[in-house]
Amino acid sequence: MQSPPESTLRQRIEMHRASGQPLSVDEAVPIVGALALELAAQHEAGYAFFVYPSALYLGQDGHYHASPSSAEPPRDPRDRLCLPPESMGSKPGTGRASVYGLGAMFYELVTLGSVGPSMMPLSELVPGWTRDLDTVLSMALSQNPATRPDDLRALAQAFYQIHQQRAFAGMSPNLANLGDAPRPAMVTSFDIDVSMSLMPKAPEPGRPVVQVHAAAPPPPTAHHEDDLHSIKARLEADLAPRYMVVRQGMDHGPFRAVELLQQIASHAFEEDDQLRVGSQEAVPLVTHPDFGAFARHARLHRHEKAEKAALVQATIAESRSTRGKTVFFALSLLVILLGVGAFILKKRGEKNDKIAVIEEVAANVESEAGIKSKKGKAGGGGGRVVGTSGGFPQLGGGMSCEAAQNAYVEEMKMGEKHVADLTAGQFQRVLGNGAYLNSCGVPDSMSVNVCAAVQNGRAVGVTITTSPRNPGISSCISSRVRGMSFPSHPKLDVTRTSF
Numbered sequence: 001m002q003s004p005p006e007s008t009l010r011q012r013i014e015m016h017r018a019s020g021q022p023l024s025v026d027e028a029v030p031i032v033g034a035l036a037l038e039l040a041a042q043h044e045a046g047y048a049f050f051v052y053p054s055a056l057y058l059g060q061d062g063h064y065h066a067s068p069s070s071a072e073p074p075r076d077p078r079d080r081l082c083l084p085p086e087s088m089g090s091k092p093g094t095g096r097a098s099v100y101g102l103g104a105m106f107y108e109l110v111t112l113g114s115v116g117p118s119m120m121p122l123s124e125l126v127p128g129w130t131r132d133l134d135t136v137l138s139m140a141l142s143q144n145p146a147t148r149p150d151d152l153r154a155l156a157q158a159f160y161q162i163h164q165q166r167a168f169a170g171m172s173p174n175l176a177n178l179g180d181a182p183r184p185a186m187v188t189s190f191d192i193d194v195s196m197s198l199m200p201k202a203p204e205p206g207r208p209v210v211q212v213h214a215a216a217p218p219p220p221t222a223h224h225e226d227d228l229h230s231i232k233a234r235l236e237a238d239l240a241p242r243y244m245v246v247r248q249g250m251d252h253g254p255f256r257a258v259e260l261l262q263q264i265a266s267h268a269f270e271e272d273d274q275l276r277v278g279s280q281e282a283v284p285l286v287t288h289p290d291f292g293a294f295a296r297h298a299r300l301h302r303h304e305k306a307e308k309a310a311l312v313q314a315t316i317a318e319s320r321s322t323r324g325k326t327v328f329f330a331l332s333l334l335v336i337l338l339g340v341g342a343f344i345l346k347k348r349g350e351k352n353d354k355i356a357v358i359e360e361v362a363a364n365v366e367s368e369a370g371i372k373s374k375k376g377k378a379g380g381g382g383g384r385v386v387g388t389s390g391g392f393p394q395l396g397g398g399m400s401c402e403a404a405q406n407a408y409v410e411e412m413k414m415g416e417k418h419v420a421d422l423t424a425g426q427f428q429r430v431l432g433n434g435a436y437l438n439s440c441g442v443p444d445s446m447s448v449n450v451c452a453a454v455q456n457g458r459a460v461g462v463t464i465t466t467s468p469r470n471p472g473i474s475s476c477i478s479s480r481v482r483g484m485s486f487p488s489h490p491k492l493d494v495t496r497t498s499f
Contacts, residue, residue: 010054010056013112025129029106029159029160032156033160036152037156038063050087051066051102052101053078053105054069054074054076054079055067055079078108081114082115084097085143086145096149097145099155102155103140111126228293231290231293241254246276246282252269269295271292271298275288384399384403384404384407392492395408397459397482399453400461400463401463402451426486430485431450431452439476439480440476442466447498449465450481450497452481453494454492457485457487458484459481462482
């Protein structure tokens with residue numbers, strides 16, 4: 001189906017602006033009133049949104065409804081004037097902001113002008129309307145949100161009440177005083193679409209009525225629940241708007257009986273509000289023989305709703321508490337795991353610091369060859385012998401382990417058998433702790449072979465080999481071994497140690 005030319009309220013306003021003919025108050029009240037009731041329900045469901053004409057589209061039911069655009073701030077400058085000052089054009093609002101928006105749209109509908117400091121009272125721009133309408137708009141358009149009402153249903157009722165009073169003021173005196181007699185049709189208004197689901201259901205035959213709450217017994221004038229449907233039917237037949245309600249010192253009405261029932265069901269009026277019928281004295285709503293039972297049922301419904309809301313809040317709080325406990329447990333477990341990991345790493349580091357000695361061999365270099373070599377032979381290195389002590393050649397030092405062995409052997413009379421003069425345990429106490437490897441930065445993955453020729457408590461010959469080969473580390477280890485102190489003996493002993 002093709003959309004009408006005024007698919008949004010802004011398009012409708014601009015069509016009227018082009019023709020120079022604003023909407024009448026009779027046309028604007030149903031638009032704003034129906035919107036107020038719809039937006040009230042959405043705010044009560046917890047939604048916040050922007051209210052401006054371009055975000056309101058015309059539905060097939062003939063009423064305007066909020067579109068998805070209401071989630072975004074307006075772009076049209078005229079639309080932005082419908083937002084309250086506290087929103088600053090970018091913050092979606094609650095019921096209090098929507099009251100301002102509806103008041104601004106109502107003013108623009110009937111005047112084609114925008115709200116602002118220079119706006120004139122509506123009663124001066126629209127002939128035939130009293131200052132009551134100015135009062136409603138001044139409250140709805142209050143710049144201070146603290147003094148602006150937030151009840152959209154009350155705003156709808158205020159527009160409806162002013163509209164209804166004007167309709168009856170336009171009747172002849174004879175028609176206005178018909179009492180309970182049928183009256184002519186009123187000027188077109190909007191329906192206050194309030195569910196009557198609070199009405200108690202008629203009990204099934206043979207099934208006892210169960211009380212939901214152990215409330216105080218109803219007043220003697222109250223009717224039983226099985227009579228409420230007949231009361232409702234009788235009240236719906238009463239078409240005379242003769243019911244006035246005094247709430248917080250303000251008069252509301254007059255209402256028809258069915259309208260008052262709807263107001264009670266929607267909690268607009270409560271038990272303690274005063275009800276005046278015609279010229280009768282006002283009495284508390286709860287004590288009225290017809291409306292008292294409905295007021296009590298509305299109160300029970302409010303209590304049930306509050307209890308459900310409290311239960312939901314308690315459930316949410318418990319869920320948050322459970323999540324908090326879970327997070328605390330997870331964090332505690334994480335701390336424990338981190339502690340265990342740190343302990344393992346520490347132990348692993350300590351283990352790496354302890355270099356394992358793979359092989360430790362000590363032997364005397366005296367040979368059984370039975371030959372005495374001369375100094376200076378190729379490969380002998382006998383020139384490194386600096387003297388003798390106790391018949392043993394004394395080496396000068398600074399040689400490799402193999403050169404020291406060769407120099408020493410060439411000076412010995414061969415044919416005599418000897419054993420090592422220093423044991424592997426004695427060498428282990430000096431070379432086996434491996435601390436000197438750490439000081440040279442030996443990585444865990446490197447293997448090290450140490451060959452040390454020791455005489456008179458010092459290493460006169462040292463050979464270091466590493467795998468993988470690293471001359472720098474080999475030189476460092478050799479220097480450390482040459483600077484060590486060993487048990488002293490005049491004979492030359494050789495140790496081979498692997499890490």
